[in-house]
Amino acid sequence: MIEPAFINSTPLFLTINATRLLATRGNATVDIPLERSADGRLTLATRAKAIADLTGLGGRKSFLAPAKAYCALSASGLILRIFQLPVTTKEALPGVLQLQLETELPLPPEELAWGWQALPLAAGKQPVLVAAVRKSLLEDYIAVLTAAGWQPHFTPGALARQALCPPSMGKQALLEVDATSSELVLFNADGAESVRVLNWGGDNFDTATGPVEKWFGPESANRKFYLTGPGTGLDKLAQQIRQRWQLNVEPLTLPAGESATLTGLKKCVSQAAGPLLLASAAKPSTGRWSRVDWNRPEIRQWLKRAAILLVLLLLLPYVEALLLQPLVTKKYTAMKAEKERMASVVDPELRFLQSLKQSQPPYLETFLLLARSAPPGAKLDPLSVNQRGELSLRAVFQNGQQVSDFRAQLSTNGMFTNVVVEEQSPTPDHQRVNIRLSARWNAEALRRQMQLSVTNATPPAGGPMPPFNP
């Protein structure tokens, strides 16, 4: 997908070799020395520094698609071949090429990061330039760049430098000279032919002895050689090469401090065809998880811890059952014994005491109520009451009105029901009235509403106390 111009920000250009990573974006440049462990992987400190420095060059935030980073790789470990394929359609060419790679290359294609470029047809064949490196060589770079917010695109540095050479129909070569090693790319008008690494550079040129074919191939006399490299001794080195092997050598002088690889890479990217990109395992992605390098030691360590925690999480309920079962059983047995003890002791005692309390008849309340209800001059004799609530009494009142009042008070106070004057008769002198009265206690719930309190307080006016005194 083509990003809109306002999103498609300035790409990052890098050149990476065994000991150094040089990156530039716009006017900013960082030079990061690379330290490696015994297995060739970058050390943790180097990774951290590289991530920090490359992030500082403007890596995208996680919520945006990462910006492109073009990485020029050194020729060490690079396979550059030209395959002669049968002529086929453009769509079928990748499939045919895939089959060819499986048979021609020492590693299966899935272990390689590789790219190709179709060359002009020749002699009824379709020549294809293929560049490939082991994916494992790129893992560290991919991890660092993705962590810094960049989307890496790899290309051979030798092919990038080729863009610096002036166009020509003849055979050419470009020699990038470093301090102790050099990279040579041979190419013609159609494209690159081969790449090789030479084990001598500007500082140890004296060790480069032997015939010219040993270093520069069989047709070196017919080639135009261009010379690039850091430092200011390119002219002198070109002179030495001319003298030693009689080659047509011309130094390509760049502005001070500029890398030929980065300059060539920028030129390649700006061209319509673009650089030959090696398809790597790193798919362009905006997702956070896809940027994680699962092979990194610290990631593996965290994965191990997570796995241990997961196993513990699954096992913990069972371990809990095994460890705590005796304890819980012991506690359960003790609680069961306590429950049985409570049920056999506390429950009966409570019920017995509650029953005893409820069985206590309200004699005192009954007598108090009778005393308060009796009018002045009345005499209650005898009086009997039992637990079942049966009250019977004989009384002498001064007149019938007092009897009616007494009865009415007993009936309306809530304590009694069925208040019956069984017999009422005047005394022989007709001055008083004898009665025989019976009643029953109301139900307990109704009696409670009476809220009669037994106190030593003075009875209300008109209520004689006690009524039993003749």
Added chain:
Amino acid sequence: MRSLTPSEHRTIRLAGLLIAAYLAAFVAFKAWQWLHLRRTAYLQTVTAAQTLKLALEPYEDKVASVNKLMTDYHLDPALISRQSEMAEASAAIQKAAKEGNLMIGTIRESAAPTSSKALGTIQLDGTGPVNTIMALLHTLPRLGHPLVIDSVQLSSEPTRPGQLKMNLTILVLDFELWKKSEATHA
């Protein structure tokens, strides 16, 4: 003995791997089954213990209620002796009456019928002023014995003005019998 061909070697190796995988899966399944059973038993025990704990919670209130009632009635049911309860109750009643300056008359004790939950009954005759009789009626349930006043009869004492004749029928409850009856009904 003839040496095995590579094909036979491969077959034997494959068979060995399959058997080992089967055994490993079988042992793992059995181990998991055993662990699962243990965990199920553990969870059942935990659930039963939680249920029991819930059942025990009301006993805190019950114990408090028992203590309050025992304090109110000065009575500990566990200390009641069936053999001596009637005698102790009778003595306590007489003592309370004397302390209240009540003139005690006839006292009759009788065994309760077997169908009731009482040890027996005590009939008490006495004479005294109203306030003394009322005080005795108030005191009787709190003498430290399971007493329930079954009936009260009051009448005037013609020979002693200002005093009443009293006849009380008091039930002495039997805790053991009551407990057995409760258990039968439960």
